[in-house]
Amino acid sequence: MTQLAFDAAVNLQLAIGGVALGSIYGIVALGFVLVFKSTGVLNLAQGDFLMLGAYLSVTLLLTNDLGLYMAIPLLALFMGFLGLSVHYSVMRHLVGQPFFSIVLVTIGIGTIIRAVLLMVYGPIEKGRLRALPEGSFKIGSVQVLWANVIIIAIIALILLMFVMFFRLTRLGLHIRAVADNLEAAAAQGIRPDSVYAMTWGVSLALVGIAGLLFGNVNNVTPAASTIGLAALPAAVIGGFSSLGGAIVGGLIVGVVEILLGYHLGQSWRQPSAFMLLFIILLVKPTGLFGGKEFERV
Amino acid sequence: MSYSVDSHPVFRRVTTDYRQEIRSIGRTGSRGLAVTVVVLGILLPWAFSRDVSPPFAFPWSTWAAVLNLSLLSALGATAFNVLVGYTGQLSLAHAGFLTVGAMTTGYLGTEAGLPFLVVLVLGTVVGAVVGILVGLPALRLKGYYLLLATLGVYFISQLAWKEFLVANYGFVGMIVDRPQLPAFTSGWPLIGTDTGEGLILSNNFRWYIVLAPICILVMLFLSNLTRSREGRAFAAVRERDVSASLIGIDVARTKLLAFAVSSAVVTLSGALSSYYLSARGEDSFPFAVTLNFAIMIVVGGFSSIQGAIFGAVFFHAMPELTKWIRSEALVLRDIDYLRTHSGEIDLLIFGALVVLVLTTRPDGLAGLWAQIKGWFTKWPFST
Amino acid sequence: MAVLNMSGQTASGTGEGIKVDGLEVSYGGVVALRGISLEIGPGGFVAVLGANGAGKTTLVRTLTGLLPLHKGRVTAGGATLNGVSVVGRTSRDLVKSGLAQVPEGRKLFPRLTVEENLLCGAATRTDKSEMDANLERVFELFPRIHDRLKQQAGYLSGGEQQMVAVGRALMANPRFLICDELSLGLAPMIVSQLFELLTRVREDGVGVLVIEQNARLALQHTEDAYVIEVGRIEHSGKSLNLRNDPVVQDLYLGGGGEATAAFSEIAARPRRWRR
Numbered sequence: 001m002t003q004l005a006f007d008a009a010v011n012l013q014l015a016i017g018g019v020a021l022g023s024i025y026g027i028v029a030l031g032f033v034l035v036f037k038s039t040g041v042l043n044l045a046q047g048d049f050l051m052l053g054a055y056l057s058v059t060l061l062l063t064n065d066l067g068l069y070m071a072i073p074l075l076a077l078f079m080g081f082l083g084l085s086v087h088y089s090v091m092r093h094l095v096g097q098p099f100f101s102i103v104l105v106t107i108g109i110g111t112i113i114r115a116v117l118l119m120v121y122g123p124i125e126k127g128r129l130r131a132l133p134e135g136s137f138k139i140g141s142v143q144v145l146w147a148n149v150i151i152i153a154i155i156a157l158i159l160l161m162f163v164m165f166f167r168l169t170r171l172g173l174h175i176r177a178v179a180d181n182l183e184a185a186a187a188q189g190i191r192p193d194s195v196y197a198m199t200w201g202v203s204l205a206l207v208g209i210a211g212l213l214f215g216n217v218n219n220v221t222p223a224a225s226t227i228g229l230a231a232l233p234a235a236v237i238g239g240f241s242s243l244g245g246a247i248v249g250g251l252i253v254g255v256v257e258i259l260l261g262y263h264l265g266q267s268w269r270q271p272s273a274f275m276l277l278f279i280i281l282l283v284k285p286t287g288l289f290g291g292k293e294f295e296r297v
Numbered sequence: 298m299s300y301s302v303d304s305h306p307v308f309r310r311v312t313t314d315y316r317q318e319i320r321s322i323g324r325t326g327s328r329g330l331a332v333t334v335v336v337l338g339i340l341l342p343w344a345f346s347r348d349v350s351p352p353f354a355f356p357w358s359t360w361a362a363v364l365n366l367s368l369l370s371a372l373g374a375t376a377f378n379v380l381v382g383y384t385g386q387l388s389l390a391h392a393g394f395l396t397v398g399a400m401t402t403g404y405l406g407t408e409a410g411l412p413f414l415v416v417l418v419l420g421t422v423v424g425a426v427v428g429i430l431v432g433l434p435a436l437r438l439k440g441y442y443l444l445l446a447t448l449g450v451y452f453i454s455q456l457a458w459k460e461f462l463v464a465n466y467g468f469v470g471m472i473v474d475r476p477q478l479p480a481f482t483s484g485w486p487l488i489g490t491d492t493g494e495g496l497i498l499s500n501n502f503r504w505y506i507v508l509a510p511i512c513i514l515v516m517l518f519l520s521n522l523t524r525s526r527e528g529r530a531f532a533a534v535r536e537r538d539v540s541a542s543l544i545g546i547d548v549a550r551t552k553l554l555a556f557a558v559s560s561a562v563v564t565l566s567g568a569l570s571s572y573y574l575s576a577r578g579e580d581s582f583p584f585a586v587t588l589n590f591a592i593m594i595v596v597g598g599f600s601s602i603q604g605a606i607f608g609a610v611f612f613h614a615m616p617e618l619t620k621w622i623r624s625e626a627l628v629l630r631d632i633d634y635l636r637t638h639s640g641e642i643d644l645l646i647f648g649a650l651v652v653l654v655l656t657t658r659p660d661g662l663a664g665l666w667a668q669i670k671g672w673f674t675k676w677p678f679s680t
Numbered sequence: 681m682a683v684l685n686m687s688g689q690t691a692s693g694t695g696e697g698i699k700v701d702g703l704e705v706s707y708g709g710v711v712a713l714r715g716i717s718l719e720i721g722p723g724g725f726v727a728v729l730g731a732n733g734a735g736k737t738t739l740v741r742t743l744t745g746l747l748p749l750h751k752g753r754v755t756a757g758g759a760t761l762n763g764v765s766v767v768g769r770t771s772r773d774l775v776k777s778g779l780a781q782v783p784e785g786r787k788l789f790p791r792l793t794v795e796e797n798l799l800c801g802a803a804t805r806t807d808k809s810e811m812d813a814n815l816e817r818v819f820e821l822f823p824r825i826h827d828r829l830k831q832q833a834g835y836l837s838g839g840e841q842q843m844v845a846v847g848r849a850l851m852a853n854p855r856f857l858i859c860d861e862l863s864l865g866l867a868p869m870i871v872s873q874l875f876e877l878l879t880r881v882r883e884d885g886v887g888v889l890v891i892e893q894n895a896r897l898a899l900q901h902t903e904d905a906y907v908i909e910v911g912r913i914e915h916s917g918k919s920l921n922l923r924n925d926p927v928v929q930d931l932y933l934g935g936g937g938e939a940t941a942a943f944s945e946i947a948a949r950p951r952r953w954r955r
Binding site: 170173174176177180181183184185186187188189190191 | 744746749770771772774775776781783787788789790791792796799800801803804848852
Binding site: 036097099101107108112116229236268271273277278281282 | 387434437442444445450456459460584591595599644647648651656659
């Protein structure tokens with residue numbers, strides 16, 4: 001175990017790395033909460049979709065040598081269509097089934113994805129993608145990696161696009177309406193089915209991009225699916241029903257994970273998200289931005 | 298023609314009062330079935346272990362292993378079902394309890410050198426205690442919060458496991474010696490060694506002799522539990538715990554009981570499998586293990602003990618079946634890819650099955666079995 | 681059960697109108713509506729009255745395509761909109777065909793702004809200029825909405841929410857408007873205002889069907905009325921006539937001019953619900 005280092009510069013440097021990782025978690029958590037708020041489904045395959053995004057980027061970036069800025073839209077489009085098909089082929093048949101059944105179906109879907117990825121790409125690590133510029137620059141005494149800055153910038157841009165879509169477009173309005181009150185939305189003639197499908201599409205597109213960026217930070221391995229599960233506590237920490245909270249939760253998890261990993265050892269990284277989860281559940285179970293939830297008897 | 302109620306072919310198989318309803322054996326005319334199962338249950342594994350030559354090349358010894366693994370998994374799957382299916386406590390910490398079982402075996406069995414049966418009993422107790430500890434926060438959490446919290450328990454258990462391995466075993470991983478039964482077993486017929494020492498569980502048949510009774514006892518216990526007053530409390534808590542407390546059920550006690558019982562059984566299973574598999578390493582309990590249990594109860598069928606058993610058997614038998622089909626079937630035999638990627642293909646089949654079962658036939662194999670049984674029970678009125 | 685011709689125009693003449701004929705609806709094994717027949721023509725103003733649990737909401741669900749959502753089924757008879765059956769059609773289809781709903785309890789989108797709520801009402805419309813025109817009309821009818829346009833709908837008062845709900849339904853450019861329990865939880869003065877506004881809505885040729893527990897106000901403003909009890913229509917006719925009907929007065933209007941009867945007399949009155 002390394003000694004606890006109180007060097008401010010090092011910690012700040014780590015913190016920036018944590019923000020980059022955290023923003024990736026935040027996007028995954030955002031996709032997760034989006035599907036949950038809109039359809040009520042807890043998508044436990046989120047980690048496997050992250051893995052899918054990472055592996056597909058290997059194909060796009062390494063095998064086909066596309067630039068980063070070509071790969072991202074292509075990946076988003078593909079994952080978007082995948083989301084639509086997930087809804088239309090599977091999820092739509094499970095409307096009305098008990099909660100746990102639906103959770104188990106997502107586990108089944110995740111298993112299928114993992115199996116296919118293993119079959120196509122093999123179980124060996126693929127190493128880290130190096131699509132982002134190497135090198136760093138200094139602010140004061142803090143070393144800042146270019147890669148981290150670019151990740152944060154890309155995600156910020158994607159978030160901006162997402163917010164614009166969500167708040168300003170007609171479809172975004174309908175998605176919000178369905179999430180607010182399904183029956184009222186149906187009464188206005190909004191088709192819940194299409195809304196659900198689009199929600200899945202957007203959610204998976206977000207996760208796919210997160211996977212691509214993730215592959216630049218970590219090695220692309222089958223373990224990515226388990227790492228992706230760290231986004232779930234991020235969503236709860238932020239307040240499960242809050243989209244903005246998901247991002248904040250992700251950032252917190254990212255920073256804490258990196259710092260703990262450095263000060264206490266790498267094996268502390270994986271459980272760190274869940275340890276934070278426990279703390280939040282004890283102190284403020286509804287999360288940082290969540291509202292009160294009532295149960296009708 | 299007149300029938301008295303007791304001799305009528307249909308009435309005899311249908312329960313007519315509450316006592317009959319809660320009996321564990323003998324419902325729906327299954328006494329004969331139970332006897333058949335028991336007889337087969339002894340003969341078949343004996344045949345497996347003797348490598349009796351069948352007409353075609355059938356790998357008997359592999360199937361003996363499948364049987365034992367199924368028994369071990371059935372314990373875990375049933376416990377999972379009791380906690381999740383019956384009591385509605387959505388928990389993904391299952392693999393974590395298997396880990397606890399492994400740690401108990403390592404610490405008490407290998408380190409402290411306690412005898413096999415003692416380790417099992419102690420392991421069960423430890424499992425119950427840990428289960429209660431995990432269940433305490435569960436009292437306040439619902440639905441997805443509980444799901445995620447138990448997921449966290451799993452990850453923390455992995456952290457503890459890795460520290461445990463590093464502290465005690467270094468890079469090799471945990472090795473467990475073959476367990477030895479107490480001395481009185483040396484004189485037993487069919488399997489005894491007559492050496493005056495206790496039996497060492499060195500082959501699948503001997504393991505079966507130990508596992509089968511343990512399994513049957515635990516299953517009977519769980520089955521009776523679900524039909525008892527506690528069991529009904531479980532179901533009430535699953536449906537609406539607020540309403541359950543209104544009718545006088547101590548919800549906290551019920552939930553903790555469910556956690557304690559479930560965890561105890563899984564930990565037992567984990568301890569047993571550590572002995573059975575002899576070697577456990579850092580990666581012995583990936584998250585996929587919990588998912589495997591989920592696969593078992595989905596395919597086998599929710600809310601029934603039978604479902605868990607069907608699912609466990611299916612889970613271990615299917616890869617063997619597909620391997621056998623692959624090696625015998627004319628076209629598939631020559632496709633090399635199927636052989637080298639068998640693990641992933643099995644995974645794919647399982648995932649697809651989960652999705653298929655849940656979308657088309659949610660009550661799984663057990664539901665199918667109940668339908669078949671129902672057909673026989675209602676005969677001659679079944680069509 | 682009498683089927684009336686409404687508002688001077690014969691429904692069958694123009695082909696437009698909502699017609700319910702011998703309708704029977706069940707939830708599982710429970711029959712909620714039995715032998716319901718009613719009619720509303722273009723520009724009509726019809727009230728459907730009844731106590732809690734009489735089956736009014738079931739009628740609304742049947743007409744607006746929300747019955748399957750609540751696991752209900754039409755087991756006999758039928759209902760048509762402009763000559764085409766409504767059974768089995770989706771809500772979206774019915775809204776597009778000109779049938780809009782103001783749901784019971786408002787059911788606004790609480791976290792969306794008033795403006796966004798209104799826009800949701802136009803979910804089935806595509807013509808931008810038509811939508812702008814409708815928006816203008818809604819502001820004209822409900823000036824208070826205009827002031828609150830950017831506020832979250834959940835924070836509005838009950839009366840304002842109801843106005844938004846009606847406005848939202850109007851954004852769908854309907855030919856017929858179904859208002860389910862408009863008066864629920866609102867002060868009588870506001871309910872009065874709402875009914876008067878509904879009269880103005882009729883000026884645009886929109887037929888209005890109000891489902892109400894508040895019989896007095898409903899009978900005051902509407903032209904025709906039906907009374908449902910335990911799933912059947914027990915009274916029907918011109919609202920004016922029903923207002924003066926002693927039985928209706930007794931049961932729904934708090935008694936007529938008679939002095940209050942002694943308890944023993946009331947208790948001795950024939951039971952109406954044992955069928």
